[in-house]
Amino acid sequence: MKPKVLVTREVFDDTLDYLAQHCEVEANQSDAPLDAQTLALRLKDKQGVLCFITDRIDEALLARCPQLKVAANVAVGVNNIDLAACTAHGVMATNTPDVLTDTTADLAFALLLAAARRITESEAYIRNGEWRGWFLKQMLGVDVHHATLGIVGFGRIGRTIARRAHGFDMRILYHDLMRQPPDVERALNATYATKDELLAQSDFVILQMPYMPATHHLIGAADLKKMKRTAILINSTRGGIVDDAALVEALKSGTIRAAGLDTFEGEPALNPEFLKLKNVVLTPHIGSSSEVTRAAMAMTAARNAVAALTGGTPPNLVNPDVTARN
Ligand code: DGY
Numbered sequence: 335m336k337p338k339v340l341v342t343r344e345v346f347d348d349t350l351d352y353l354a355q356h357c358e359v360e361a362n363q364s365d366a367p368l369d370a371q372t373l374a375l376r377l378k379d380k381q382g383v384l385c386f387i388t389d390r391i392d393e394a395l396l397a398r399c400p401q402l403k404v405a406a407n408v409a410v411g412v413n414n415i416d417l418a419a420c421t422a423h424g425v426m427a428t429n430t431p432d433v434l435t436d437t438t439a440d441l442a443f444a445l446l447l448a449a450a451r452r453i454t455e456s457e458a459y460i461r462n463g464e465w466r467g468w469f470l471k472q473m474l475g476v477d478v479h480h481a482t483l484g485i486v487g488f489g490r491i492g493r494t495i496a497r498r499a500h501g502f503d504m505r506i507l508y509h510d511l512m513r514q515p516p517d518v519e520r521a522l523n524a525t526y527a528t529k530d531e532l533l534a535q536s537d538f539v540i541l542q543m544p545y546m547p548a549t550h551h552l553i554g555a556a557d558l559k560k561m562k563r564t565a566i567l568i569n570s571t572r573g574g575i576v577d578d579a580a581l582v583e584a585l586k587s588g589t590i591r592a593a594g595l596d597t598f599e600g601e602p603a604l605n606p607e608f609l610k611l612k613n614v615v616l617t618p619h620i621g622s623s624s625e626v627t628r629a630a631m632a633m634t635a636a637r638n639a640v641a642a643l644t645g646g647t648p649p650n651l652v653n654p655d656v657t658a659r660n
Pocket residue numbers: 387408409410411412434571619621622623
């Protein structure tokens with residue numbers, strides 16, 4: 335008998351075709367959100383789930399899914415999954431690294447450029463019929479080229495952003511828990527800095543670390559005050575890493591110049607004050623959203639699920655200490 339898998343949100347047809355070769359698939363192609371109760375009911379007789387950052391895979395759910403062997407997240411971030419609970423219940427948890435690195439780095443850089451050169455503000459100005467003609471001081475922005483970029487979180491995506499910055503002749507600072515080996519620093523032309531040094535010296539600060547208790551409000555009011563008044567903050571990693579209320583105040587008071595945000599605390603219910611500010615560029619958590627990348631993420635998750643359900647070790651297991659259920 336084929337193992338049973340639930341796909342909790344809409345995916346691409348080829349993902350379903352691949353899964354169907356190995357599993358009995360129940361798919362939510364209408365994309366109607368499944369609340370915790372519905373998710374638990376539909377997972378009761380399933381061995382696998384392809385889940386998303388909008389699904390909470392926690393102790394309460396796992397306790398109600400005695401047959402579940404694998405939770406294959408269609409995301410690199412796994413902050414929606416309680417990994418300790420998965421391990422305790424013998425459930426393998428997997429993610430989708432690598433396939434989204436470049437696309438996500440592109441979006442961070444797009445936000446940086448848009449905030450620096452006031453792209454979305456300029457577009458709104460035209461669309462609102464406010465443009466009366468050219469003048470010298472129109473929509474003055476800041477230069478990206480030759481500016482200092484500080485990257486907080488220097489994993490795969492952070493390092494890929496650094497490569498983007500080379501094309502703009504930027505000086506690159508980075509901060510992370512672990513310092514990179516000298517050959518990596520040399521190759522990326524990146525200099526290690528403490529968090530405070532990075533905040534004080536950077537014209538642009540990009541955040542690129544996972545969300546977890548230790549990174550909750552990593553950037554708060556006190557940190558924003560350490561930044562240059564001309565600096566621009568980019569958060570396209572996870573809501574909750576920035577204290578959004580403090581950021582609103584910093585943007586209003588001129589503590590920093592601008593921000594580019596793809597992720598928000600409590601999204602999609604973002605702080606309404608952001609909508610009133612011209613000096614913030616807003617996108618709806620689309621960091622990995624190119625056609626190719628989202629398809630690759632879904633297929634990677636499907637491969638992880640199938641590996642787990644056919645007795646193998648999924649390539650992207652994130653709780654390697656798990657003793658998988660038989
Ligand atoms: C991820 O992969 O973590 C993204 O945020 C989902 O788009």
